[in-house]
Amino acid sequence: MPRLSDTMEEGAIVSWLRELGDAVKIGDELVEIETDKITTTIVAEFGGVLLEIQFGEGDSAPPGAVLAVVGSEADAEEFASGHQPGAAVGATWAAEEVDSSRPALSPEALQPSASSPAPDATTRVRATPIARKVAADLGVDLDDVEQGSGPGGRILRHDVERSSQGSGNSRRSEQDGPAISDVAYVLTQIQRVTAKRMAESKREIPHFYLSSDVDMTLARRLLAADNQTQSASTPTITDLAVWACGLALRQVPQVNASFLGDSIMHHGAVNVGVAVALDSGDLLVPVVADADRKSPDEISSEIRSLAQKARQGEIDLVDLEGGTFTVSNLGMFGIDEFHAIISPPQSGILGVGAIRKRLVLTGEGIEEHEVMRLSLSADHRVFSGVTGAMFLREVCLHLEESVRSVLET
Numbered sequence: 172m173p174r175l176s177d178t179m180e181e182g183a184i185v186s187w188l189r190e191l192g193d194a195v196k197i198g199d200e201l202v203e204i205e206t207d208k209i210t211t212t213i214v215a216e217f218g219g220v221l222l223e224i225q226f227g228e229g230d231s232a233p234p235g236a237v238l239a240v241v242g243s244e245a246d247a248e249e250f251a252s253g254h255q256p257g258a259a260v261g262a263t264w265a266a267e268e269v270d271s272s273r274p275a276l277s278p279e280a281l282q283p284s285a286s287s288p289a290p291d292a293t294t295r296v297r298a299t300p301i302a303r304k305v306a307a308d309l310g311v312d313l314d315d316v317e318q319g320s321g322p323g324g325r326i327l328r329h330d331v332e333r334s335s336q337g338s339g340n341s342r343r344s345e346q347d348g349p350a351i352s353d354v355a356y357v358l359t360q361i362q363r364v365t366a367k368r369m370a371e372s373k374r375e376i377p378h379f380y381l382s383s384d385v386d387m388t389l390a391r392r393l394l395a396a397d398n399q400t401q402s403a404s405t406p407t408i409t410d411l412a413v414w415a416c417g418l419a420l421r422q423v424p425q426v427n428a429s430f431l432g433d434s435i436m437h438h439g440a441v442n443v444g445v446a447v448a449l450d451s452g453d454l455l456v457p458v459v460a461d462a463d464r465k466s467p468d469e470i471s472s473e474i475r476s477l478a479q480k481a482r483q484g485e486i487d488l489v490d491l492e493g494g495t496f497t498v499s500n501l502g503m504f505g506i507d508e509f510h511a512i513i514s515p516p517q518s519g520i521l522g523v524g525a526i527r528k529r530l531v532l533t534g535e536g537i538e539e540h541e542v543m544r545l546s547l548s549a550d551h552r553v554f555s556g557v558t559g560a561m562f563l564r565e566v567c568l569h570l571e572e573s574v575r576s577v578l579e580t
Contacts, residue, residue: 183360184226184238188212193221195241202238205327205360211488217241229304298326305357309335325484329359329451361453369512376430377551380510381559385567387526388540393578406467406578408543409500411570412523413443414470416498417462418573419565425554426562427495429516435553436516444494444514445474447481455481456514458494467577502526508544518553521566522546543570 185203189195195215202213223240226232298306298313305328306313316334319326358366390411406414420427420441429436441463444456457477459470480486496518499511502525511520524544531540545566549559 182232184228184230184232186228187224189221191221191224195219195221204232204238213238215241219243297324298331302326302328302331306331311335327359328357329362332357333451359451359453361455365454368515372512372515376513376515378510378513379549379551379556379559381547381549381556381563382508383545383563383567384542385545385570386531386540387543387570390570390574390578391526391541393574406471408502408523408526409445409498410467410471410474411574412498412500412521412545412566413445413459413462413474414465414467414577415566415569415573416443416496416521417441417459417465417470418569419562420496421463422565423558423562425558426519426549428518428553429495430518430550430552431516438495440493440495442493442495444497444517445477446497446499446511447478449482455486455491456494456497457481457486457490458492460493467574496520498523502543508546510546511548513548513550518550519559519562520548522548 182204185205187202188200189202195201196218197215199215200212201215201221204211204213219241220243221239222242225236225238225240232238298316298319302319303313305311306316309331311331311334313326313331316326316330319330387408390408394406394408394411420443424437427438427441429438440461442458442460443462444458447455447457449455457474457480459465459473459477462470465473477486477490480490494514494517497511497514497520499520500523501509502523505525507524507527509522509524511522513520522545524546526541526543528539529542530537531542545563547559547563549556
């Protein structure tokens with residue numbers, strides 16, 4: 172039975188790709204789900220006949236919910252003869268439970284509503300059913316919507332909502348020039364869950380913050396030499412930060428942990444997430460698994476691939492799960508320092524600022540160095556300020572000293 176992952180907050184049904192009574196094989200795509208992270212496709216775990224659909228298009232499904240029932244042809248006959256939904260299938264898939272209190276949806280219930288447009292198939296714009304309904308409700312012509320942010324340029328709900336920004340309450344008359352309108356946007360699933368999690372994080376997690384300056388003069392010089400080789404995998408500052416955090420998390424494992432209410436989980440794997448901003452305004456955090464075991468070049472290649480998949484709407488859920496720590500870099504926007512919000516259940520996130528030239532007094536006189544500010548946001552329930560300071564010191568040491576051995580090879 173297709174089931175929504177327990178790790179998601181919730182998922183909104185975008186589109187059913189099979190109809191009731193259709194024969195399906197293992198691996199067949201059944202339904203498109205907009206989760207807290209991405210729009211993805213759920214596939215059939217069993218072969219047979221699609222007997223029941225538990226949630227219609229536009230419905231939100233809770234974590235772990237059974238989305239549909241797939242059974243054998245014999246199950247289909249019993250189902251059609253009036254048995255309770257899932258009764259026959261329950262014997263076949265004993266490990267699964269179907270909510271029989273929720274009525275099965277008829278094929279008619281899956282048809283577009285009267286307000287939904289029904290364009291000719293030969294000129295049909297690639298858009299999700301929810302996007303079509305929202306477009307009809309807002310009076311937006313899908314042909315006027317710029318290329319969608321979904322897979323293959325498919326138009327999603329938030330693409331339509333942003334395209335409708337011309338409507339609103341005008342505050343100027345025509346004599347005053349172009350009108351300035353108030354525009355309300357309906358949050359996407361990603362934005363809703365992000366808002367909920369960040370509010371919970373600031374409310375429930377006792378954040379504390381540590382900042383340190385790191386001398387990036389050597390790292391920048393070595394990176395400049397790498398760039399002259401025209402290597403496609405030449406690391407960036409973000410890549411080096413992920414690499415340094417991976418090593419520091421292995422050396423100070425108390426930071427690589429999660430608060431579980433009455434216990435603290437110390438994670439065996441070091442998986443570092445990297446905050447990636449999308450053109451839609453959403454934020455995704457692809458995860459570099461086993462970052463403590465990878466070189467800067469390997470991390471660079473992986474981050475480039477993950478970021479490209481995220482921006483093209485082709486990233487998989489597996490690429491976004493399992494993170495134990497996060498790195499967020501705003502230095503490329505000229506931000507010197509910022510305190511990021513922890514993404515639970517992680518216990519820390521590192522903010523990377525801009526590199527600035529500074530005059531530094533050394534034993535040989537005054538020299539110009541390139542300095543970067545690192546800011547650690549930490550969960551005081553998981554580790555103390557001393558532990559956080561030890562972690563941040565290790566990150567700085569790797570960026571200032573260990574970087575020579577890995578970039579000069």
